[in-house]
Amino acid sequence: MTTVSELQNRPLKLVCGTVWGGIEPVRLDVCTRGVNGSLYSTASGGERGGDVYYMSVCSADLITRLVVADVRGHGEQVSDISSWIYQTLLDHMNSVDGAGILSDLNRIVHGRGSIAITTASIVTHSIHDSALYYSYAGHPPVLAKRCGPTWTPLLLGAQSTQSDLPLGVLSSVPYNQGSVSVQAGDRVLLYTDGLSEATNPESDEEFGERALIASLEKLADRDLASARDALIECAIAFSGGPLLSDDCTLVLAEIR
Numbered sequence: 246m247t248t249v250s251e252l253q254n255r256p257l258k259l260v261c262g263t264v265w266g267g268i269e270p271v272r273l274d275v276c277t278r279g280v281n282g283s284l285y286s287t288a289s290g291g292e293r294g295g296d297v298y299y300m301s302v303c304s305a306d307l308i309t310r311l312v313v314a315d316v317r318g319h320g321e322q323v324s325d326i327s328s329w330i331y332q333t334l335l336d337h338m339n340s341v342d343g344a345g346i347l348s349d350l351n352r353i354v355h356g357r358g359s360i361a362i363t364t365a366s367i368v369t370h371s372i373h374d375s376a377l378y379y380s381y382a383g384h385p386p387v388l389a390k391r392c393g394p395t396w397t398p399l400l401l402g403a404q405s406t407q408s409d410l411p412l413g414v415l416s417s418v419p420y421n422q423g424s425v426s427v428q429a430g431d432r433v434l435l436y437t438d439g440l441s442e443a444t445n446p447e448s449d450e451e452f453g454e455r456a457l458i459a460s461l462e463k464l465a466d467r468d469l470a471s472a473r474d475a476l477i478e479c480a481i482a483f484s485g486g487p488l489l490s491d492d493c494t495l496v497l498a499e500i501r
Contacts, residue, residue, distance in 0.1 A: 259276070267494055279370050282300055283496070300312075310338070333346060342422070355412075363382070363411060365384050383414075388436075401422075436493075447485075
């Protein structure tokens, strides 16, 4: 395991390892054999928040996993919850089954009560079949740019109203998984609602998915770290100041 304090502002190459965190501010660039990733996380109005991010590569160096999660609450009360999330993700490092991970996490989180309710987005890239797998637990869908300049949300399609719920809402929830083929240069964005719900104080309008997509398409020629920072600046400019209304975490990644 690699800690944020060891890697802050330094590129990291993952080989059969993980990087995770989220209750402390971070900007971090990470690469695996299959994916380059650029991470950002900050807490609303303080140093310790409730968002969690995770990136890992499996023991065979073929499967890269990206996760962002938004835990109810802030600070120390989130630490235990994030450790449960981390351990479950670690146990499933060699699997592409994101839906199975969410099912296991849901059972754990439900037993901790409403304070532990969490939304999450899981993306897994497999070099073996050049595919991207994605699953959600009540979380904003991943945005993706595939085979061209256009960004679109990766949706699961029509599902039962009792499926893909936030972790901990019900004791048993069915989770689903979608997949798409990807190639070198394709990009994805995982984010928490602290980014999409950045609010303009004059109009009371939220930044939203449409503005996110428009901003990403304007940043197509930038490298990941530059695009990440510019995207954050777009949200800050829209809201007229720092993103303090909620924790904000994002992972911008590119297929290698």
